[in-house]
Amino acid sequence: METRSKKDFIINIFYLFLIGLILYIFLKYLFFYLLPFIIASVIALLVRKPSIILSRKLKIKRSIISPILACLFYIFVLAIILLIFYLVISSLTKSMTSITDFSSKFTDIFLNFKNSINKSLNKIFPKLSNEINTFLNNAFSNLISKLTETISQGLSSLARKIPSYFFNFLVTLVATCFLAKDLKGLTLFLKSICPDKTYKNAVRVKNILFNCISDIIKGYFLLMVITFIELSISFLILRINHPFLIGFIISLIDILPVLGTGAVLIPWAIISILTQNISLGISLAIIYIIITVIRNFLEPKIISGNVGINPLFTLAAMFLGIKFFGITGLFILPITLIVIIKYYKEEIEYEKSLNQ
Secondary structure, three states: OHHHHHHHHHHHHHHHHHHHHHHHHHHHHHHHHHHHHHHHHHHHHHOHHHHHHHHHHHOOOHHHHHHHHHHHHHHHHHHHHHHHHHHHHHHHHHHOOOHHHHHHHHHHHHHHHHHHHHHHHHHHOHHHHHHHHHHHHHHHHHHHHHHHHHHHHHHHHHHHHHHHHHHHHHHHHHHHHHHHHOHHHHHHHHHHHOOHHHHHHHHHHHHHHHHHHHHHHHHHHHHHHHHHHHHHHHHHHOOOOOHHHHHHHHHHHHHOOOOOOHHHHHHHHHHHHHOOOHHHHHHHHHHHHHHHHHHHHHHHHHHHHHHOOOHHHHHHHHHHHHHHHOHHHHHHHHHHHHHHHHHHHHHHHHHHHHHO
């Protein structure tokens, strides 16, 4: 009996290792290649129920309604993204008198800073004044050229990637239309080629995944509301124009991967300091630090609270996700962990109900 239990333990460990290896290979190497089809599948499933309701009410075939709803969904998302960018750009342009004034102020501040360093060093080392002046001129020239080169490289890299992004978007859109049009046919096809048990398990995983994503969306919406309140109160205290509008825009940006509140608050703070509005710049930096600390504390608790998983496991999954897979791992690995835990919880509950 003891030998059998040891064998079962070794088999279970090997089984878990194999699942972990498959997940690692998928997330590390296949996820981005399959991302258009993953997004297409999710959106096709999202428009499934509304298309059924509209098809019955309007008496139009689902194969016509579903692709139209999918396209409307993309138009809605793109409209929101464009609106956010418009509001951000308009808010930033309104906060500065003009770009020309800012550039001239920046140049003056830059030259004054260089001259003050030059004078200080000349006082300390009077015999090396020419060498110091030449060194500083070369150093600042190199710094400006490096910054210009970095910005130009970033813009050219973005320009090169635009056709690839556009092609990926087209593939996602077409795949979504195809899936939405004949989702039932695809489901029946997968059911016919898969063993019955495998298909049922896949359906269970799909249901758990969608419930999990729904709970996570609710959690991040709550975090967005908290960030909006923090920002609005801070901007009211600082007497910034349109505090609620700017707070809302930044809280929306905070939800987006990679960006966060720092994408707006850090450049805003730097610009404020460079334009000699030091008190505002320091205040914005402090607001950013406070919001980041509060978010890092609340995020694991809120997300894990919504999905019913211990905050420590969620935090560990986020940490390992970002270490192994980058920014995408911050979201994907916790979701994967939650799905696995919930799946096995259901398995245990089902076995208990059978034994009773």
